[in-house]
Amino acid sequence: MTPTLMSGLDETITLSADTVEHYHEHGWTRVNEVIPREVALLLRERFLSLEPEDKAAELEALDIEKQNYTSDPEYRKQHLIHRENSLTEEFTRATRCRRVGSVVRRLLDVPEVQLFRTSLFEKKPESGGGGVTTLHQDYPYIPVDRSGSLTIWIALGDLPAETGTLQFVSGTHREGSLGRDRTFIKGYDRVTEMERKLDWKVSPAPSLRAGDATIHHDLTVHGAGINASSDTRLGLATLYMDSRCLFTGAPSAVTDGMPLQLNTAFPTTLFPIVPSV
Incomplete structure (x- = not known):
């Protein structure tokens, strides 16, 4: 990344x-050029240039029963997930x-911001087997003791509406937690x-x-339509939280296996504080 692009990130x-x-x-908003357009386009280029074995997508839930998901391939149609450590x-x-x-x-109005997870969401065109991302909340899937975290979803490339950008149900952040979505086992949710x-x-x-973002509260119900374009839709989504949040021990594909202690703050060596001023 060139010095000029890096200086833009420090503003x-x-x-x-x-x-x-x-x-x-x-419960959601939009911010244009949350990162400079040139940076977003560079990130897109970097991802597309990765070797196929370096772009192996993960299931969001690694332990199927514990995470309330199934091996139903329909889930994979929503999006492919690439974690930060593979980027x-x-x-x-x-x-x-x-x-x-x-x-x-x-937006959080907190003293310090802590990063919980970063993922690149790759939505294939409908012609390539992609589908709808069903409505859900983020909070039921994160092992954090309080709601209020947010996700910044950044467009990597110019994304017309027909590519399946995120959509929201306004005001649902006041409904409280609605539980984990179980659509794919055809059960109650x-x-x-x-x-x-x-x-x-x-x-x-x-x-x-490219570089524009939608931002949503962790209790805001959201989803996405099909990608009706001929190109893959790439969105970089990072969940940020108040650094005073505590670990609950709930199952999570992000934290399972990490050396975390129940009811304590998330260690900054694993979940970094993000500069903000």
Whole structure:
């Protein structure tokens, strides 16, 4: 990454009052060029240049029964997931930069921002076997003792709405945790029940330029339509939290096997503090 691009990541962003208000009222918002466009395009190039064996996608849930998922291949149609440790160092630089940290701190309104996980979500075109990403919340899948974390989903490349960008059910961050989605075992799940009962309205899919982002609360119900384009949709999603959050011990593909202690803060050696000022 060139020095010029890196200096752009060290800048801070001042959010408008309307952007902050939209986030707190609706549970999601949009921020244009949360990272510089040139950086986003570089990240896309870096990912596409990886050797096939270096792009092996992970299942979000490694222990099928414990995570309430099944081996149903329909789940894999939603997206392929590439974790940070399989990506190049430019991704780490972008997700841990002051530019992004300033946005997160303003929306969370906390003293320190801590990074929980980074994933690149690869949604294949419908013609290549891709499908719909079903409605869900993020909070039921993270072993954190309080809700309120957020995810910044950055477009890597120019993404028209038809590529299947994220859509949201405004206000659902006030519903509390609705539990883990179990759609793929054809069983009961609270998200589907609430969707039918309340006749949820889903926000339109936005068109995003490279570097633009949607940002959502960990309790905001969200999903994505099919990718109706001919290109793969790449989105870099990082979940950030208040550094005062504690580890609950709940199963998670991110933390399973890590040397974490119950009811203690997440160690910054594994979950770094992100600069924000």
